[in-house]
Amino acid sequence: MYQALLADAKFHEQLLVFDRDLAASARAARCGLCGGALHRGSYARKPRGGPAGLGREYAERFSFCCAVDGCRKRATPPSLRFLGRHVYLATVVTLISALMLGTTPARLARLSVIAGLDRRTLARWRSWWRSTFTDSPFAAVAMAALVPPVDIASLPASLLERFAGDVTERLIALLRFLGPLSGGSSCEERAFGTTAMRAL
Numbered sequence: 001m002y003q004a005l006l007a008d009a010k011f012h013e014q015l016l017v018f019d020r021d022l023a024a025s026a027r028a029a030r031c032g033l034c035g036g037a038l039h040r041g042s043y044a045r046k047p048r049g050g051p052a053g054l055g056r057e058y059a060e061r062f063s064f065c066c067a068v069d070g071c072r073k074r075a076t077p078p079s080l081r082f083l084g085r086h087v088y089l090a091t092v093v094t095l096i097s098a099l100m101l102g103t104t105p106a107r108l109a110r111l112s113v114i115a116g117l118d119r120r121t122l123a124r125w126r127s128w129w130r131s132t133f134t135d136s137p138f139a140a141v142a143m144a145a146l147v148p149p150v151d152i153a154s155l156p157a158s159l160l161e162r163f164a165g166d167v168t169e170r171l172i173a174l175l176r177f178l179g180p181l182s183g184g185s186s187c188e189e190r191a192f193g194t195t196a197m198r199a200l
């Protein structure tokens with residue numbers, strides 16, 4: 001069922017619609033520091049792992065820059081498509097990581113073929129969920145609010161099962177939950193740019 005979702009172009013288009021709404025809200029809220037107008041300053045990304053034919057806009061990580069000289073603060077809205085600095089789409093990082101739990105080597109090999117993934121990438125994702133994600137200030141606060149506590153070793157499946165609905169609804173809820181993890185700092189910083197980006 002997870003694999004079907006990963007190949008579902010309509011589902012991915014829906015995530016783009018959510019991201020457009022989040023971007024419109026961020027722009028309407030104006031600069032958080034000085035109240036200035038926000039100009040478009042999207043990052044060019046090369047997202048991996050999605051279905052074919054998603055279009056050019058899908059590679060755009062929506063982001064804005066304050067237009068006021070001397071401020072220029074960047075405002076990057078949450079995204080349901082991109083997760084932090086991962087080059088693979090958030091859907092892939094989340095669902096494949098959930099599938100990895102308790103899987104057999106044969107199944108893992110099949111998954112690797114599906115998304116063009118190698119084992120080192122999968123191992124990095126596992127470590128991201130168990131340390132980078134868990135140690136982030138956002139996750140520390142968000143996870144502390146969950147009762148009973150989420151099983152760290154079973155992330156992200158243990159988080160996915162906390163949300164209601166079918167697989168699609170739960171994944172969307174989880175991607176929204178993870179939204180605060182994706183953001184930028186200043187307009188000068190290009191850490192999310194395709195050239196400077198580490199392949200996580």
Ligand SMILES: [Zn+2]
Pocket residue numbers: 031032033034035036066067068071072073
């Ligand atoms: Zn400003």
